Amino acid sequence: MLLVQQLINGLALGAVYALFAVGFGVVFSTMRILNLAQGMYATWGAIFAYWAVAHAGLPFPVACLVGTAIGAMAAVAVDQVAFQPLRSRGGEQLLGTIITSVALWISLREAASLATGAAPLGFPPGTVPGGLIRFAGLRVLATQVIAIVCAIVVTAAIHVILRHTRLGAAIRAVGHDRGAAMLGGVNPRVAILTAAALAGAATGLAGVFYADGQTFTFSLGDGLLLQGFAAVVIGGMGDVRGAAFGGFAIGVVQVLSAQYISNSFQDAITFGLLLVVLVVRPRGLLKTVELGRA
Amino acid sequence: MGQQLTLLVSAAEFALAGAVLALSTYMTLWAGLLSFATVSFAAVGAFTATHLMTSAGLGLWAALLVGGLGGGVVAAVAGLLLIRLAGHWLALATVALILVTRVVVVNLGGLTGGSQGEVVPVEVHLWQLIVVLAVACLVLARLARSRFGTAAVATREDPTVAATMGIPVRRVQAAAFVISGVLGGVGGVLQAGLLRYIDPDSFYIDLAVTVIACVVLGGAYHWFGSVIGAVVFTGLPVYVNQFIGQGQAIIDGALLLIIMIWMPGGLVDPLRWRRLRDGRRTAPAPETAREPAEVRS
Numbered sequence: 001m002l003l004v005q006q007l008i009n010g011l012a013l014g015a016v017y018a019l020f021a022v023g024f025g026v027v028f029s030t031m032r033i034l035n036l037a038q039g040m041y042a043t044w045g046a047i048f049a050y051w052a053v054a055h056a057g058l059p060f061p062v063a064c065l066v067g068t069a070i071g072a073m074a075a076v077a078v079d080q081v082a083f084q085p086l087r088s089r090g091g092e093q094l095l096g097t098i099i100t101s102v103a104l105w106i107s108l109r110e111a112a113s114l115a116t117g118a119a120p121l122g123f124p125p126g127t128v129p130g131g132l133i134r135f136a137g138l139r140v141l142a143t144q145v146i147a148i149v150c151a152i153v154v155t156a157a158i159h160v161i162l163r164h165t166r167l168g169a170a171i172r173a174v175g176h177d178r179g180a181a182m183l184g185g186v187n188p189r190v191a192i193l194t195a196a197a198l199a200g201a202a203t204g205l206a207g208v209f210y211a212d213g214q215t216f217t218f219s220l221g222d223g224l225l226l227q228g229f230a231a232v233v234i235g236g237m238g239d240v241r242g243a244a245f246g247g248f249a250i251g252v253v254q255v256l257s258a259q260y261i262s263n264s265f266q267d268a269i270t271f272g273l274l275l276v277v278l279v280v281r282p283r284g285l286l287k288t289v290e291l292g293r294a
Numbered sequence: 295m296g297q298q299l300t301l302l303v304s305a306a307e308f309a310l311a312g313a314v315l316a317l318s319t320y321m322t323l324w325a326g327l328l329s330f331a332t333v334s335f336a337a338v339g340a341f342t343a344t345h346l347m348t349s350a351g352l353g354l355w356a357a358l359l360v361g362g363l364g365g366g367v368v369a370a371v372a373g374l375l376l377i378r379l380a381g382h383w384l385a386l387a388t389v390a391l392i393l394v395t396r397v398v399v400v401n402l403g404g405l406t407g408g409s410q411g412e413v414v415p416v417e418v419h420l421w422q423l424i425v426v427l428a429v430a431c432l433v434l435a436r437l438a439r440s441r442f443g444t445a446a447v448a449t450r451e452d453p454t455v456a457a458t459m460g461i462p463v464r465r466v467q468a469a470a471f472v473i474s475g476v477l478g479g480v481g482g483v484l485q486a487g488l489l490r491y492i493d494p495d496s497f498y499i500d501l502a503v504t505v506i507a508c509v510v511l512g513g514a515y516h517w518f519g520s521v522i523g524a525v526v527f528t529g530l531p532v533y534v535n536q537f538i539g540q541g542q543a544i545i546d547g548a549l550l551l552i553i554m555i556w557m558p559g560g561l562v563d564p565l566r567w568r569r570l571r572d573g574r575r576t577a578p579a580p581e582t583a584r585e586p587a588e589v590r591s
Contacts, residue, residue: 102550103549271390
């Protein structure tokens with residue numbers, strides 16, 4: 001019974017990683033940007049959601065929407081400030097976008113530190129849905145259910161958008177070959193901004209869910225960035241389903257290893273797994289066909 | 295006045311150690327590999343050397359040798375496993391390597407002091423840093439004029455063409471990776487000697503980010519760029535810190551962004567200088583001309 005209970009806890013934690021990893025994967029697979037500023041979307045999403053609840057007195061679902069919207073806006077803003085100038089110049093962008101994403105990372109981080117006074121924040125008691133579902137001896141928090149359901153829904157939605165709509169086809173086309181996509185009648189700017197907004201929205205929501213059960217500080221995004229990064233690499237990033245799978249897997253592995261092995265080996269096991277996957281299956285567990293790589 | 299001098303010396307010392315680390319990353323970029331692994335090599339070098347300095351009473355020069363050796367061995371193993379990954383996958387893998395390195399350091403408490411870290415018993419002085427950096431620069435300058443240098447440039451510009459012309463691309467890249475490991479290990483020992491106290495977070499993502507910023511912003515097309523980059527991005531902040539209080543990171547970020555957008559080739563950009571010199575004859579070539587990699591992606 002403990003095992004099932006911990007599995008559920010792991011899935012709930014993994015839901016947060018999954019949401020983050022989906023955002024990370026969308027940007028990496030469509031735009032080939034290793035976006036280190038991504039964690040900051042989660043931080044700012046969480047901070048604004050906290051403000052919405054604690055200072056504006058808004059209900060939790062609205063706060064989730066606020067966090068999501070802030071994440072999306074931050075992603076679009078970062079894209080326009082940090083990545084668009086490099087894109088319009090053309091040429092190899094991986095190196096340049098890493099530097100500019102670092103620039104935004106440290107700036108947004110410092111801004112978050114100043115905005116919160118570097119103090120730990122926590123959603124006031126009673127503002128987060130506190131329901132406890134008892135079922136066959138299991139105790140499941142309402143927030144855990146919400147996180148898991150949201151992660152699955154968001155992943156499915158982004159997957160459908162990317163794979164089964166014209167807009168998604170446009171995003172993938174631009175990621176594959178911008179020039180050819182333009183010849184095909186795609187407006188690359190719209191496609192790129194949509195992809196960035198989708199990624200930011202998923203990440204912002206991840207930040208809110210990560211923050212709602214504990215106290216958090218402006219460095220919330222840094223931890224998420226590392227875990228989400230591991231999730232993306234493990235799951236494979238050509239496909240958002242792989243990223244989500246990686247996120248859930250890491251959540252479960254972390255909770256189970258803390259329960260059955262040792263708390264201090266939690267990170268060792270996660271990142272050890274990461275290294276093994278990198279060596280054995282460098283493209284991730286769910287391998288996807290990558291076209292057009294020489 | 296005395297305090298100013300101390301600060302200046304300290305800034306210079308960190309700049310010099312940073313330059314060695316930056317050269318390590320430059321080595322891999324030279325052969326067309328984007329790698330963050332320098333920090334892992336530095337961690338291996340620093341912790342191995344510190345352990346031996348404490349337990350076996352090693353001096354600085356011996357410690358540098360051991361550190362370089364340790365970094366080189368790890369680089370050889372990592373290179374064997376990781377070099378076959380293409381472009382951005384290698385970047386991801388080396389970021390993961392840094393995460394794993396930290397975990398290993400934390401869990402090898404007996405050798406590394408675990409999460410508490412350990413004191414570095416040997417101090418590094420300015421002149422020693424100058425000697426080490428000078429040797430490193432000399433080696434790189436020689437390499438740049440050697441067959442290896444030419445092969446590395448060819449590999450970076452276009453691996454397929456390089457292979458067609460008979461350059462053993464994988465071997466060039468593996469060699470670059472190992473040299474990067476040696477430099478990284480040496481740089482790690484120097485960094486440890488400056489910090490006087492190292493813990494798992496001394497060699498983590500933030501150092502990786504600083505180092506790669508030094509190389510790219512200093513100029514990734516000449517080894518001297520890494521040195522200049524290190525002076526500007528590791529030395530200068532140490533000195534400037536006294537004038538700026540809150541919000542320094544915001545200024546740093548803005549600076550990175552501005553340089554990256556308006557000086558894409560970095561501060562030391564031989565190509566741009568050549569182009570400026572030849573500018574009166576022909577219209578300037580577009581920025582994309584020297585980077586055929588994007589055609590494929």
